Amino acid sequence: MNSTAVIPEPEPEPAVTILRQYLVHGRTNLSGCVDAFMRLPYFTNFLEERENSEKARFMPTAGFEVSSTKRYTGEIEACIIANKSWQAGEYLKYCTGSVCGLTKDVDQMLRSEGRDFSVMLSQRYKNAFLFLGPARFMNHDCNANCAFVQQGTEVTFRTLRAIEPGEELTVKYGDHYFGVNNTECRCFTCERSGKGYYAKNKEPQTEENNKIEEKKQTNPTKMHQRLRKRKNVNYSDSIVYNTKKRRTSSPSLIKTPELSQGESDSADSEISISKEENLLPNNSCMPGSVKTIMSIINICHPNNNTPKLSPVDSPCKYPESEAEYNTQPVDTYLEHILPQTPNHLIVPSDIIPFFNTTIYLRPEDENPHTHHEPLKCCNQAEEYARSTDNAEMCVRCNRHYKIYGLPWPRRRVKEKKK
Numbered sequence: 001m002n003s004t005a006v007i008p009e010p011e012p013e014p015a016v017t018i019l020r021q022y023l024v025h026g027r028t029n030l031s032g033c034v035d036a037f038m039r040l041p042y043f044t045n046f047l048e049e050r051e052n053s054e055k056a057r058f059m060p061t062a063g064f065e066v067s068s069t070k071r072y073t074g075e076i077e078a079c080i081i082a083n084k085s086w087q088a089g090e091y092l093k094y095c096t097g098s099v100c101g102l103t104k105d106v107d108q109m110l111r112s113e114g115r116d117f118s119v120m121l122s123q124r125y126k127n128a129f130l131f132l133g134p135a136r137f138m139n140h141d142c143n144a145n146c147a148f149v150q151q152g153t154e155v156t157f158r159t160l161r162a163i164e165p166g167e168e169l170t171v172k173y174g175d176h177y178f179g180v181n182n183t184e185c186r187c188f189t190c191e192r193s194g195k196g197y198y199a200k201n202k203e204p205q206t207e208e209n210n211k212i213e214e215k216k217q218t219n220p221t222k223m224h225q226r227l228r229k230r231k232n233v234n235y236s237d238s239i240v241y242n243t244k245k246r247r248t249s250s251p252s253l254i255k256t257p258e259l260s261q262g263e264s265d266s267a268d269s270e271i272s273i274s275k276e277e278n279l280l281p282n283n284s285c286m287p288g289s290v291k292t293i294m295s296i297i298n299i300c301h302p303n304n305n306t307p308k309l310s311p312v313d314s315p316c317k318y319p320e321s322e323a324e325y326n327t328q329p330v331d332t333y334l335e336h337i338l339p340q341t342p343n344h345l346i347v348p349s350d351i352i353p354f355f356n357t358t359i360y361l362r363p364e365d366e367n368p369h370t371h372h373e374p375l376k377c378c379n380q381a382e383e384y385a386r387s388t389d390n391a392e393m394c395v396r397c398n399r400h401y402k403i404y405g406l407p408w409p410r411r412r413v414k415e416k417k418k
């Protein structure tokens with residue numbers, strides 16, 4: 001998820017061959033398809049690169065190592081320890097983490113399976129995020145020695161003061177992450193100053209505490225969840241996002257959040273939680289399975305691999321009816337499956353690297369190259385934009401024809417009667 005990485009252009013031909021081989025013409029060997037995709041040089045190179053950067057994290061030159069501690073819960077947990085001297089203002093280049101927006105469904109699923117240990121809620125974006133990478137092992141200290149920094153789509157840290165080898169590297173999650181005023185915080189600073197969890201006389205109940213208590217009574221599950229691992233973290237509030245407002249014309253569009261490089265010392269100042277427009281739609285960063293990718297590019301429906309067949313064939317005029325099989329070079333037809341529409345729909349390239357291109361999501365999303373009147377298609381039920389390369393055919397039929405070599409909605413060549 002390194003936005004600065006140069007992503008090589010994938011070759012469409014082998015990918016389409018795989019799709020044909022495993023999924024087209026009634027075949028639904030999804031796992032075979034995924035395996036074949038993973039053997040493409042594009043992915044193997046990507047994984048190799050990834051492996052190298054992972055290795056760099058474990059070199060002494062990284063300046064830190066992932067270690068264990070019992071400080072925070074009494075159980076063995078991960079922590080990050082400096083293994084060299086750090087000066088103030090240095091960047092922990094290899095201690096990075098990525099943030100993935102989660103859809104409500106996935107969030108719910110992880111929660112129900114008890115696998116939400118790395119899920120954070122952003123107060124600012126009112127969204128659940130999966131926090132990945134070694135950065136997620138950074139524990140909280142009320143007087144942290146590091147601060148969150150955003151680097152492209154990754155989160156890393158900057159040292160706030162000089163750090164000795166052997167010291168734990170910490171960051172400040174927020175003022176109320178571990179309960180109101182961090183009363184449950186078990187950091188070294190709290191221990192030393194007799195605050196947080198180590199306070200002898202816990203603060204008398206304030207109005208705010210009472211409200212929280214009340215909420216706990218009315219919604220115990222929710223509170224339990226909040227008081228457990230999953231807390232609102234202000235690290236994304238400390239990330240500087242481009243505040244340029246963007247509106248999605250359709251809720252199902254996938255947009256890359258516009259992130260600007262920036263940093264802020266969350267340890268010094270907690271940035272107020274604004275009610276800005278949510279720049280990160282729920283589905284902004286979901287890793288795409290082949291099925292999802294295919295549904296995005298409208299090759300199949302998200303919940304069903306096979307498009308619903310219309311009883312009446314499309315009125316679209318095909319160049320030659322019922323061609324046996326489309327033998328046209330695949331690159332020319334991917335060009336049409338994924339036309340370049342720069343102002344339109346962009347799927348984050350780091351999430352769906354293969355489709356590192358602007359994607360034409362749905363026929364009803366206007367294609368700027370299409371100036372013709374839409375075409376009523378399939379029993380006059382639906383209207384689609386006309387295709388740019390064959391005005392007598394709608395985009396959907398055209399795409400279907402290019403993939404299957406058959407008129408919509410057919411996907412199999414009829415067997416000749418003996």
Ligand SMILES: C[S@@+](CC[C@H](N)C(=O)[O-])C[C@H]1O[C@@H](n2cnc3c(N)ncnc32)[C@H](O)[C@@H]1O
Pocket residue numbers: 072073077078079136137138139140141178184185186187228229230
């Ligand atoms: C992002 S994780 C940090 C890595 C964590 N130690 C682990 O092994 O996964 C945050 C979790 O670490 C623990 N933690 C970190 N700092 C803490 C603190 N100051 N007081 C209490 N618990 C803390 C809490 O369980 C918290 O939910």
